[in-house]
Amino acid sequence: MEENQQVLIDSLPQGKLEESHYRMETAPIPEPGDGEILVRTTAFAITAGTRAGLQGSASYAGAPTTGIVMNGTGVGEVIASNVDAISTGSHVMAPTGWQQYSVQEAKAVTVIPEGHNPIHYLGPLGVNGLTAYFGLLRVGQPKAGETVMVSAAAGSVGHIVGQIARIRDCRVVGVTGSDAKCALLMSDLGFDAAVNHRDDGFRQSLKEATPDGVDVYFDNTGGDILGSALFRLNVGGRIACCGVVSQYDTDRPEPGPKGIPGLLINKRINMRGFLVFDYLEDYAAAREELSGWLESGELKSLTDEISGLEAAPGAFVDLLAGGNVGTRVVRLDQ
Numbered sequence: 581m582e583e584n585q586q587v588l589i590d591s592l593p594q595g596k597l598e599e600s601h602y603r604m605e606t607a608p609i610p611e612p613g614d615g616e617i618l619v620r621t622t623a624f625a626i627t628a629g630t631r632a633g634l635q636g637s638a639s640y641a642g643a644p645t646t647g648i649v650m651n652g653t654g655v656g657e658v659i660a661s662n663v664d665a666i667s668t669g670s671h672v673m674a675p676t677g678w679q680q681y682s683v684q685e686a687k688a689v690t691v692i693p694e695g696h697n698p699i700h701y702l703g704p705l706g707v708n709g710l711t712a713y714f715g716l717l718r719v720g721q722p723k724a725g726e727t728v729m730v731s732a733a734a735g736s737v738g739h740i741v742g743q744i745a746r747i748r749d750c751r752v753v754g755v756t757g758s759d760a761k762c763a764l765l766m767s768d769l770g771f772d773a774a775v776n777h778r779d780d781g782f783r784q785s786l787k788e789a790t791p792d793g794v795d796v797y798f799d800n801t802g803g804d805i806l807g808s809a810l811f812r813l814n815v816g817g818r819i820a821c822c823g824v825v826s827q828y829d830t831d832r833p834e835p836g837p838k839g840i841p842g843l844l845i846n847k848r849i850n851m852r853g854f855l856v857f858d859y860l861e862d863y864a865a866a867r868e869e870l871s872g873w874l875e876s877g878e879l880k881s882l883t884d885e886i887s888g889l890e891a892a893p894g895a896f897v898d899l900l901a902g903g904n905v906g907t908r909v910v911r912l913d914q
């Protein structure tokens with residue numbers, strides 16, 4: 581009989597995450613109860629924020645724990661359904677985790693409309709695309725002609741932030757971790773400038789890339805990049821605090837940068853954190869606008885595909901070291 585292959589959290593990382601913090605297991609395929617569906621995962625996303633969950637710094641994720649399937653958003657096919665509104669054979673986005681089969685409550689899934697590419701629900705039409713959309717437009721509130729800076733700019737959230745800013749006629753400056761990624765942001769995604777945060781001359785390069793200062797900084801990283809951005813922010817600037825990926829892969833996160841609150845006061849900067857879930861009621865409208873941009877070609881979705889469940893732990897370790905370009909997706913259907 582077919583079984584359910586899973587990747588479990590075997591131990592919690594002290595210091596950097598390693599593949600050995602995970603183990604593979606097989607379990608029986610679960611049975612859906614009343615109001616539930618059985619989903620066969622076709623692909624899932626590996627996202628930086630789940631490292632914060634393992635660290636215990638993401639309060640919404642609860643306390644980190646071992647012996648459970650690694651969490652993650654996936655897409656898959658409905659194999660069996662006890663929900664009238666969801667038919668067998670349809671495709672859904674769901675909190676599948678890193679496993680082949682999962683039972684889901686109807687309220688936990690998003691049915692993917694026919695004709696939509698399910699993989700887009702792990703990227704631009706999924707959690708990360710919505711994060712980029714609401715964080716930039718609602719928190720950052722960019723105006724045409726302003727300069728928008730984004731960190732982890734070649735990552736899943738970041739590459740969408742930069743493109744939305746470009747669509748809104750802003751000057752876009754990306755910060756990322758390699759010269760190749762910088763070149764790609766400018767040649768393929770229309771960024772005006774890109775700066776490598778691993779270069780010794782990063783602060784000077786950022787200054788040169790932002791001659792008119794920065795009006796909106798979309799912060800995916802915290803750390804030194806946030807510290808540098810603070811000095812480039814214009815009076816009345818906005819910082820959308822999205823994530824702190826520079827401080828996730830450690831058990832000794834550094835304190836916040838210098839200049840807070842002094843620079844915030846003197847430059848009247850609005851620094852605001854947000855969670856994408858804050859905008860749940862507006863997801864449908866945002867997806868409509870994002871879909872329109874995808875169809876018109878104004879928004880490109882970069883995915884970085886890996887094949888097979890057993891490759892997921894290594895792919896996560898590599899993502900935290902900057903190995904991904906766009907949304908890292910593990911495919912189970914190839």
Ligand SMILES: NC(=O)c1ccc[n+]([C@@H]2O[C@H](COP(=O)([O-])OP(=O)(O)OC[C@H]3O[C@@H](n4cnc5c(N)ncnc54)[C@H](OP(=O)(O)O)[C@@H]3O)[C@@H](O)[C@H]2O)c1
Nearest residue numbers: 627628629732735736737756757823824825826855856902
């Ligand atoms: N607020 C919310 O609701 C919400 C929702 C989803 C995601 N997020 C946040 O969004 C951020 C991006 O997530 P993602 O899934 O799109 O990941 P991602 O950007 O695709 O991947 C993580 C990237 O972080 C960069 N990075 C790693 N270590 C770094 C360091 N020490 N300094 C600077 N950059 C570093 C690497 O790129 P480089 O090569 O550029 O260094 C890496 O590719 C995360 O902070 C996540 O927590 C927030």
